[in-house]
Amino acid sequence: MFLRGKLPAVTRIEDGHRAVFGRAVAECSPAVWRLARRLAATRADAEDLFQETFLRAWRGIRRFRGDAAISTWLTRILLNVAHDRRRRARPLPTAVAPPAPTGADPADGLARRELLGRVLAAIDRLPRRQRECLLLKARGGLAVREVAEVLGIGEAAVKSHLLAARKKLVRKFGREVDE
Amino acid sequence: MSCPELDRVLLLDETPSEEVRAHARDCALCTAALRTLGGLEDLLAGEDEPLPAHLEAAARALPDRIRPARPALPLAAATAAALAAVVLLALAVRPSSTPDERETTVAVRPVPAPAAPAPEPDLRTRVLAALAAPAAEADAFFEGRAGATLVLLGRIANGDDAGAALAAIDRLGRAGRTEALPALRDALRIPDRRCAAILALAALGDRRAVRDVAPFLSDADAGPVAAEALATLGGEDAARALAAEIRRRPADGSALALVGPLARAGGRSAAETLVDLLDRPILAAAARRALRRDRDRLVLPLLATAAGTDRAAARRALEVLADLAPESAVPALRAILADRDLRAAAARALVRIDTPAAGAALLSRPLTEDVRAAFAGAGPGLVAWLVARAERGDVPDRAAAIELLGVAGSPAAVEALLVAARDGALGPAAVRALGRIGGPAAVAALAALEGEGRLRRAVVAALGETGHPAAVPVLVDAARRDGSLRDVAARALTGIADPAAVRAILELAPRRAARRFLEEMNPGLVARVLPSPDVAEVPVDGRPRVTIQ
Numbered sequence: 001m002f003l004r005g006k007l008p009a010v011t012r013i014e015d016g017h018r019a020v021f022g023r024a025v026a027e028c029s030p031a032v033w034r035l036a037r038r039l040a041a042t043r044a045d046a047e048d049l050f051q052e053t054f055l056r057a058w059r060g061i062r063r064f065r066g067d068a069a070i071s072t073w074l075t076r077i078l079l080n081v082a083h084d085r086r087r088r089a090r091p092l093p094t095a096v097a098p099p100a101p102t103g104a105d106p107a108d109g110l111a112r113r114e115l116l117g118r119v120l121a122a123i124d125r126l127p128r129r130q131r132e133c134l135l136l137k138a139r140g141g142l143a144v145r146e147v148a149e150v151l152g153i154g155e156a157a158v159k160s161h162l163l164a165a166r167k168k169l170v171r172k173f174g175r176e177v178d179e
Numbered sequence: 180m181s182c183p184e185l186d187r188v189l190l191l192d193e194t195p196s197e198e199v200r201a202h203a204r205d206c207a208l209c210t211a212a213l214r215t216l217g218g219l220e221d222l223l224a225g226e227d228e229p230l231p232a233h234l235e236a237a238a239r240a241l242p243d244r245i246r247p248a249r250p251a252l253p254l255a256a257a258t259a260a261a262l263a264a265v266v267l268l269a270l271a272v273r274p275s276s277t278p279d280e281r282e283t284t285v286a287v288r289p290v291p292a293p294a295a296p297a298p299e300p301d302l303r304t305r306v307l308a309a310l311a312a313p314a315a316e317a318d319a320f321f322e323g324r325a326g327a328t329l330v331l332l333g334r335i336a337n338g339d340d341a342g343a344a345l346a347a348i349d350r351l352g353r354a355g356r357t358e359a360l361p362a363l364r365d366a367l368r369i370p371d372r373r374c375a376a377i378l379a380l381a382a383l384g385d386r387r388a389v390r391d392v393a394p395f396l397s398d399a400d401a402g403p404v405a406a407e408a409l410a411t412l413g414g415e416d417a418a419r420a421l422a423a424e425i426r427r428r429p430a431d432g433s434a435l436a437l438v439g440p441l442a443r444a445g446g447r448s449a450a451e452t453l454v455d456l457l458d459r460p461i462l463a464a465a466a467r468r469a470l471r472r473d474r475d476r477l478v479l480p481l482l483a484t485a486a487g488t489d490r491a492a493a494r495r496a497l498e499v500l501a502d503l504a505p506e507s508a509v510p511a512l513r514a515i516l517a518d519r520d521l522r523a524a525a526a527r528a529l530v531r532i533d534t535p536a537a538g539a540a541l542l543s544r545p546l547t548e549d550v551r552a553a554f555a556g557a558g559p560g561l562v563a564w565l566v567a568r569a570e571r572g573d574v575p576d577r578a579a580a581i582e583l584l585g586v587a588g589s590p591a592a593v594e595a596l597l598v599a600a601r602d603g604a605l606g607p608a609a610v611r612a613l614g615r616i617g618g619p620a621a622v623a624a625l626a627a628l629e630g631e632g633r634l635r636r637a638v639v640a641a642l643g644e645t646g647h648p649a650a651v652p653v654l655v656d657a658a659r660r661d662g663s664l665r666d667v668a669a670r671a672l673t674g675i676a677d678p679a680a681v682r683a684i685l686e687l688a689p690r691r692a693a694r695r696f697l698e699e700m701n702p703g704l705v706a707r708v709l710p711s712p713d714v715a716e717v718p719v720d721g722r723p724r725v726t727i728q
Contacts, residue, residue, distance in 0.1 A: 022239065022242075025238045025239050029234070033231075033234065034228075037228055038223075043325075044326050048327050050234050051234065054237075054238040054241060055241060058242060058247055061247045062247050112222070115222065138220050138223040139223050162190070163190050166216055170189065170215045170216055174215045
């Protein structure tokens with residue numbers, strides 16, 4: 001699952017910045033990459049998201065007091081970067097589907113990619129909170145509690161957003177996914 | 180979707196409840212919804228892609244490159260600092276004061292304003308700074324960057340600052356990302372950035388750029404750069420564009436600079452065009468050099484042409500392959516041997532390859548006259564392989580190898596043939612082969628065999644086959660020792676274009692027979708030995724023949 005475990009709180013702020021950031025990169029970068037890859041339309045966008053996330057994290061490391069897990073903090077930054085980019089430029093997560101598993105029927109793979117593309121486009125049209133809850137839960141693999149922590153909202157609110165998003169998607173893609 | 184329990188069912192994973200689970204099992208609508216949700220989540224979960232190492236390295240390097248931002252001042256402190264600054268500013272700009280006022284102002288101690296946090300440069304500023312930075316520093320900055328950075332580079336590449344634009348174009352080319360393509364295409368429209376953009380498109384390596392670059396082949400300034408770019412991009416489209424440009428240009432050699440890029444572009448069009456150019460006087464030498472230099476990338480297209488339906492093109496491709504002699508072509512050439520029309524050309528190409536694999540391919544089918552004839556140019560590799568084959572194995576295989584050694588005509592095979600000649604079944608074949616090889620070594624070997632009774636007639640005939648003057652005394656000696664060989668020896672002597680052979684015929688053969696033999700020889704040669712009135716030249720069937728009076 002995504003971003004388990006907390007780093008110890010930073011006690012000696014000045015001396016600890018590099019250490020905290022170094023551990024954040026070592027322990028969280030795979031998870032940040034995974035989520036960035038799933039939030040972004042292309043691999044290149046994901047790389048930008050990843051780099052911008054860590055750049056912002058390092059520049060803002062003095063504001064990180066260790067109250068929350070650094071993974072939560074990084075995820076929040078990642079979501080903000082993604083949101084900013086989405087607001088500034090083109091829609092973000094009409095993602096390119098991952099390649100079909102090796103050995104699978106290419107026709108199935110194509111159909112799956114095509115369906116995934118449409119599902120992601122539908123998610124892209126959801127309200128921000130619904131979209132973030134759904135993506136963090138379904139693509140990031142976070143528990144409701146972790147989603148709530150990342151987004152800074154209550155668990156009940158997360159469930160409410162999640163339910164709304166799920167209902168819309170089930171209604172829209174019910175038959176296609178079953179097939 | 181009207182089941183009242185649907186909301187609880189869709190959050191069953193977050194709020195587990197036996198009651199809801201039981202309902203979900205019984206309600207068809209909820210079961211379907213759960214199944215859909217499961218499918219969607221499977222779909223969304225997708226597969227993980229490993230974190231690219233350069234991204235992690237770039238993140239790790241951040242603390243060494245950038246300082247963290249200072250935290251913003253608390254509101255109260257910021258307000259106090261701002262007020263102090265306003266007061267100081269007001270005092271500084273105040274007009275000359277009266278003495279009383281001066282006393283008042285002395286009492287005010289200036290309060291140093293806390294330094295405001297340095298504004299964080301935006302990405303554009305950082306990109307511009309990196310473009311102007313030394314190469315290593317710039318490389319570190321741009322490594323692995325994509326998305327927003329590329330968009331910015333694209334804007335700079337097409338912006339007003341020509342210097343920064345060229346650096347940005349170069350960076351876009353080195354980005355190795357297809358997102359750079361549109362900006363570079365735009366830069367092609369700006370004349371003073373065109374060459375740089377073409378080079379960057381080539382560096383990018385995206386073959387979709389071929390159609391953008393190709394139109395500039397005929398451009399006086401950008402043409403050579405475009406040709407190099409197309410060569411770098413390679414592929415069929417690039418080759419087609421270069422070939423079309425070569426054909427379009429007059430036959431005055433102005434297309435010379437395009438021949439090399441065409442070969443490097445590879446592909447079937449390149450191969451076929453280069454083969455055609457071998458007939459163009461000014462370009463032929465360049466085409467031949469290019470074919471040899473880029474042999475590896477042109478062999479497959481040439482083989483494809485050789486296997487194509489155009490027989491004339493196939494034959495020419497095989498001729499070029501014979502010249503290039505690529506080892507990798509052996510299997511394809513072996514298959515072409517089955518084609519009667521192309522067999523001779525394919526066999527010649529295989530012989531030029533001159534390896535055991537080529538030899539095995541040549542002998543993989545029943546030996547035909549055209550394949551046999553192709554061995555006339557066999558090189559040392561093939562001869563060594565044939566020698567080994569002549570020394571051991573089945574008798575038919577050995578006999579075929581011995582015969583082909585004779586066709587190959589290499590003196591390197593003489594020793595092995597001498598050994599084979601003493602082998603009962605293969606003796607006559609080996610002697611014939613020695614005769615075909617000719618030269619002093621073969622004559623010496625045949626002279627050594629002449630004393631061996633059962634081969635004598637074959638050896639005498641083979642000595643004549645050598646055509647070497649050194650065979651004359653051996654033949655005369657053999658005829659003198661064995662009268663039954665006189666006629667055979669005299670006939671053999673007709674194959675040796677040497678006055679000594681003429682004299683030997685006159686010595687060995689009765690006058691009528693000698694006349695017959697001498698009439699088969701070169702008239703001038705005979706005339707030198709037998710001057711008129713004994714010899715006269717008369718035309719027979721349009722050829723000058725000698726007639727002994």
